[in-house]
Every structure is written in C-alpha cells, then in structure tokens.
Amino acid sequence: MLKVEHLSKMYGNNRGIHDISFTLKPGKILGILGSNGSGKTTTFRILLGLLKQDQGMIFYENKPIDRTNTRLFGYLPEERSLLRDLRVHDQIFYLGRLKEMSTGELEEQIGYWLSYLDIAKYRNRKIAELSKGNQQKVQLACALVHQPDIYIFDEPLNGLDIENVTLFQQVIRKLQKNKKCIMISSHQYEVIEQFCDSVLYLKEGELLFQGKISSLKRASSSTRVIMNDTKIDRWIDEAGVCDYFYENGRLILYMNTLPAAEKLIRRAMKLGLDEYALALPSLSEIIQERIHE
Numbered sequence: 001m002l003k004v005e006h007l008s009k010m011y012g013n014n015r016g017i018h019d020i021s022f023t024l025k026p027g028k029i030l031g032i033l034g035s036n037g038s039g040k041t042t043t044f045r046i047l048l049g050l051l052k053q054d055q056g057m058i059f060y061e062n063k064p065i066d067r068t069n070t071r072l073f074g075y076l077p078e079e080r081s082l083l084r085d086l087r088v089h090d091q092i093f094y095l096g097r098l099k100e101m102s103t104g105e106l107e108e109q110i111g112y113w114l115s116y117l118d119i120a121k122y123r124n125r126k127i128a129e130l131s132k133g134n135q136q137k138v139q140l141a142c143a144l145v146h147q148p149d150i151y152i153f154d155e156p157l158n159g160l161d162i163e164n165v166t167l168f169q170q171v172i173r174k175l176q177k178n179k180k181c182i183m184i185s186s187h188q189y190e191v192i193e194q195f196c197d198s199v200l201y202l203k204e205g206e207l208l209f210q211g212k213i214s215s216l217k218r219a220s221s222s223t224r225v226i227m228n229d230t231k232i233d234r235w236i237d238e239a240g241v242c243d244y245f246y247e248n249g250r251l252i253l254y255m256n257t258l259p260a261a262e263k264l265i266r267r268a269m270k271l272g273l274d275e276y277a278l279a280l281p282s283l284s285e286i287i288q289e290r291i292h293e
C-alpha cells in the first residue's frame, strides 16, 4: 500500500501543496483532480523523488519510500518527454537502462509492450516520424517497461483515438489485476469516472475532498428521482426532497441523499406509477457541488 502523510511544499512564498494525505491500496485506481495550479504536478514530482517536500512522509509497504529503488514508479507525464531523433526501440531501451534493467529483460519487455500496444511495426522508426497517438503509446511503453509497482498517468488519453482508449483501458485492467497501485490525473471527469475507484480533489494546494466515487455519489445532494407524475403536492414534504422542476411532462425531484431517493422510488412503485427512475449525479456534478459548498 502507498501511504502519503501530510505532504507540504512551498515555492518561496508561493504555496505548492499543503498537508496532503492519502492512501492507495494495491489493485486500486485513484483519480487525482483539481483545477490548474492546484498542486497535482507538485504532488507527483514529490512522489517521484524529483522534488523534495518541506514536510510529510511517503510510505510504501509500511516503509519510508526507498529512493534507491529506481523501478518503483512508472510515470506517464502530461507533456511528452521523448527524444524525437531516437528510434522507438532505442528510446524505450535508454529509459529502461536508467531503471537498471538488464539487456535480456529489457528486450523481452520491449518486445512484449510494443506488440501489446500494437506499435511493433514502428520499432525502428524515429519518434518524430510517428503520429501523436503512436508517440503517446511509446511514452506509455516507457512507463510500463520496467514493471513498476506504482503508476502515475497524467492525462493518459491525450491524443488517443477511441480504439486506443480501449487499449489503454485494457492496460489499466491488466495492471489492476496484477495488484499495482495506479493514479490517474485528468481534467476529463468522465475518464476518471470510467477508470477510478476513488478520487481526491485539490484546490489551491489543499485537499478539498476525497473518497470512493460510489460513496461520494451516495452522499451527494444532486441525486434525482424522475417520474411521470404532475402531482408535486404528494412529494414535496417527503424527507430528503430539496428541489424540483418539470421537464417534458416529467417531475424531477432533487434529493439530498441516495437512501432518501430510494425511499421515494419505493413509494412510486407502490402508487403504481408506470415510469420512474433514479439518476445518480456524475462526478462532474459532484465536483461542482463540493466546490460551491
């Protein structure tokens, strides 16, 4: 398990992050979210050992993180950091060497990932000659080749078409099955919702909220009950109803919790209404709600 405790970092008088704590279990995927300048990159750079924190500790498997272990983290940076004149194989080989991999192991892993990511045919092509999406796949291979325990994927779907998004999804599920710790950062909340078990949201360097996506949904006040009923009087005084409106002849009730909404659904069933549904909030709605609390 990865355990981050009370991380803080100042850049002179500028706050980077303040008092960030979270845990990440093997086989789980954590979404790291926040607006521009909220501290995501600072957190990643500290985790990766590229930046020193002013305060706080990072533990992996109950021990302070071992910086001599070059193979602990795999990082897919938001900005590509490939050397454009290198050939695909040589680029991955070079980075694998920095991770202290043997030639035999490297060749085996390079062969495996190039084929898995369907870019084996570009093995001897220069990076500069590849499309944006294929460059992204090479960058991904560089994060995977040394088989790390902990992964940080920053905006991983940039430049990928729908087919390759599915491929990335397969990679993630494979890592998850192998009990790896995975972090994903993205401004596309539907991506986070699709991939992650839990999220943490940073605002101006501080942790605004964190939790399992399913728990955040349950606790949200944006849950809606939709039914084909125009008699608001029989619903308005029910526990948990916060607001309502009509849309296309349907009544939409905003509920303060999921259990309250479920109770209303049961009542709608008993009344024999022929159309009723529960609409859980999206992650994006939950974030808007929390930001404006």
Ligand SMILES: Nc1ncnc2c1ncn2[C@@H]1O[C@H](COP(=O)(O)OP(=O)(O)OP(=O)(O)O)[C@@H](O)[C@H]1O
Residues within 6 Å of the ligand: 011, 014, 015, 016, 017, 034, 035, 036, 037, 038, 039, 040, 041, 042, 043, 205
């Ligand atoms: N090298 C630096 N010198 C001074 N301040 C910095 C430096 N790097 C980051 N900061 C400040 O630290 C805060 C957090 O920045 P950080 O880059 O970690 O945010 P971010 O969430 O990754 O943003 P984005 O989504 O735009 O990439 C910001 O206020 C930023 O201006």
